[in-house]
Amino acid sequence: MTxxxxxxxxxxxxxxxxxxxxxxxxxxxxxxxxxxxxxxxPPEWTWQVEPIKKVLGTLLLPENWDSYGGRTPKSQAAETAxxxxxxxTQADPPRPRVVPLGTGGIQLEWKKGQRELEVECRPDGSxxxxxxxxxxxxxLCSACLPADVVRLVAWLMAA
Amino acid sequence: MPVANQLHKLRDFSDPPVVETVLGVQFAPxxxxxxxxxxxxxxxxxxxxxxxxxxxxxxVREQFGAQSGSLIRKMGFEVVQxxxxxxxxxxxxxxxxxxxxxxxxxxxxxxxxxxxxxPRYESVRGRFEAEWKQFGDFLDQGGFGKxxxxxxxxxxxxxxxxxxxxxxxxxxxxxxxxxxxKHSGTFLPEPEKVSMxxxxxxxxxxxxxxxxxxxxxxxxxxxxxxxxxxxxxxxPASSDQAAVLQWLDVGRQWVVEGFTDFTTDVMHNIxxxxx
Numbered sequence: 332m333t334x335x336x337x338x339x340x341x342x343x344x345x346x347x348x349x350x351x352x353x354x355x356x357x358x359x360x361x362x363x364x365x366x367x368x369x370x371x372x373p374p375e376w377t378w379q380v381e382p383i384k385k386v387l388g389t390l391l392l393p394e395n396w397d398s399y400g401g402r403t404p405k406s407q408a409a410e411t412a413x414x415x416x417x418x419x420t421q422a423d424p425p426r427p428r429v430v431p432l433g434t435g436g437i438q439l440e441w442k443k444g445q446r447e448l449e450v451e452c453r454p455d456g457s458x459x460x461x462x463x464x465x466x467x468x469x470x471l472c473s474a475c476l477p478a479d480v481v482r483l484v485a486w487l488m489a490a
Numbered sequence: 491m492p493v494a495n496q497l498h499k500l501r502d503f504s505d506p507p508v509v510e511t512v513l514g515v516q517f518a519p520x521x522x523x524x525x526x527x528x529x530x531x532x533x534x535x536x537x538x539x540x541x542x543x544x545x546x547x548x549x550v551r552e553q554f555g556a557q558s559g560s561l562i563r564k565m566g567f568e569v570v571q572x573x574x575x576x577x578x579x580x581x582x583x584x585x586x587x588x589x590x591x592x593x594x595x596x597x598x599x600x601x602x603x604x605x606x607x608x609p610r611y612e613s614v615r616g617r618f619e620a621e622w623k624q625f626g627d628f629l630d631q632g633g634f635g636k637x638x639x640x641x642x643x644x645x646x647x648x649x650x651x652x653x654x655x656x657x658x659x660x661x662x663x664x665x666x667x668x669x670x671x672k673h674s675g676t677f678l679p680e681p682e683k684v685s686m687x688x689x690x691x692x693x694x695x696x697x698x699x700x701x702x703x704x705x706x707x708x709x710x711x712x713x714x715x716x717x718x719x720x721x722x723x724x725x726p727a728s729s730d731q732a733a734v735l736q737w738l739d740v741g742r743q744w745v746v747e748g749f750t751d752f753t754t755d756v757m758h759n760i761x762x763x764x765x
Contacts, residue, residue: 364547366578366587366598367510367647368709369717374683380707380714387712 370413378426379416382439385429386412389437401433407456408437415439415450415458415477419484444490450480462486500743501750504762507718508608510647513618513738514589514596516549517637517729520629522592527577530590530628534621538579538588546576546591551641552723554695588621595625595637600647604710611742619735626731639729642697643721644741646749649708650716655760659684665716666703667754688752692744696737697724699744701752718752720745 370383389404396403416427416439427439427450435454441447447463458476462483463469472479531541576591585606589596597618599609629637650656656664660680663671668688671680685704692698700721708715722741726733750758 362545362547364512364514364589364596364598364643364645365510365647365719366512366600367649369706370709371717372683372705372707372714374685384707384712384714387707387709390709391712 376417378423379419382416382427382429383413386416386437389429389431392431396431397433399433401431402435402454404431404437405435405454405456408435408452408454411452411456411458411477412437412439412450415452415480418477418481420481421485421488424484424488441484441487443487446487446490448480448483448487450475450483500746500765501763502765503758504764506608506761507648507650508646509604509649510598510600510645511608511611511614512596512598512643512645512647513614514594514643514645515622515637515639515734516594516641516643517639519549519593520634520637522634524573524575526632527575527590529632530625531577531579533624533628534579534588538581538586540580540582540584542578542580544576544578546574547594549593550723552698552725554691586617590625595622596643597621602710611746615735615738615742618738619731622734623731636729639726639734641723642726642734642737642741643723644738644745645719645721646745648718648720648749650718650757652714652716655757664754664756667752690744690748692722692724692740695724696740697722697744699748701748718749720749720752722748 370387372380386409390406390409392401392403394403395401412429425441425443427441430438430440432438432451437452439450439452445465449461449463451459453459457474458480460472460475460480460483461469462472531538574592576589576594579588579590580586584602585600587596587598587600589598597614599614599617626636629635650665652658656662658680659682660671662669662681662684683705685702687700687702690699690701700719700723702719704717706715706717707713722744724737724741726737750763
């Protein structure tokens with residue numbers, strides 16, 4: 332049998348710039364007939380894979396996972412966290428720490444020099460960010476969009 | 491020859507890597523409004539008590555011959571009086587999904603925990619047949635008429651796990667029979683990642699098979715796996731149930747035989763090939 336058409340993509344080790352259009356992609360959106368949930372890995376993803384696996388891993392936690400009544404993180408929180416991670420296009424950013432929250436949310440934490448970001452992805456998928464610099468009091472930003480978080484990561488990286 | 495006998499002649503595996511089977515039909519768009527989804531759901535709700543609302547899939551038609559660009563998606567502007575949606579109706583454990591939109595009816599069986607035993611095509615086909623008939627009865631009684639089926643689709647989703655016969659993309663030749671893994675020179679290292687799509691034409695313009703291979707993270711266990719999808723799409727001889735099922739049987743035959751040809755004997759042994 333002769334193939335009708337063949338497309339092959341083999342990922343080079345060079346990191347590619349992310350495309351603008353991918354920033355608003357819903358990674359949980361079922362755009363085909365498939366039901367089984369997967370996150371497809373675009374060729375340009377490198378560092379993103381491990382934190383995304385950690386985010387998905389938090390969904391496997393049982394209820395009361397922290398023995399203080401902690402709730403299993405919600406898929407909406409994971410969707411937002413993955414959206415944020417996937418939207419970061421800066422080359423070689425600091426890796427986020429992925430922390431499950433007892434509320435059913437997921438927190439992404441970054442630290443570089445004197446600057447810190449704590450991004451709380453709430454169970455309903457909304458976002459709250461705490462921006463900290465040195466010993467100054469943190470600046471709280473409620474109802475942040477994933478795009479705002481990407482700008483804050485740029486601020487963090489400028490440290 | 492009866493369908494059941496034909497099906498038994500196909501190559502078979504005792505432990506196939508299939509995680510999902512999808513059987514679907516596409517038809518000329520119905521004047522199906524939001525309340526109709528609810529009315530249909532009321533019929534199947536005892537067995538399919540959960541739902542999800544998703545964006546609709548595009549209307550696709552395989553093209554052949556001079557027009558062959560493989561498939562055409564309906565594009566353009568359209569005055570839509572009501573939001574266009576796709577509804578998933580899931581059974582309690584989530585293994586079965588009925589997907590409905592105004593031009594599609596799809597039945598999925600999928601693994602949720604990973605430990606379920608694949609129920610085999612004959613069973614999935616039987617469920618599709620029953621649910622498609624019930625949907626047809628609903629349309630008939632609702633005055634929608636008989637759907638004019640223009641495409642059928644069979645998709646099998648397979649998850650090939652690392653450390654089960656292969657370890658890295660440098661060993662992809664152990665998995666994919668047409669991938670040699672060799673270069674003409676010595677400059678290139680082994681690939682870091684590989685994704686590919688290969689299309690095959692069915693004879694007599696019966697349809698086209700799409701084989702795609704890509705790395706994914708599976709959400710149920712946060713595990714990186716290689717997803718091998720085989721989708722066969724084409725037009726049945728008519729909209730009759732028998733013609734639809736006959737086309738699905740051909741599609742399934744292509745998926746099974748295609749999967750076997752596309753993968754290596756080493757992997758067949760791991761999956762318990764018995765024929």
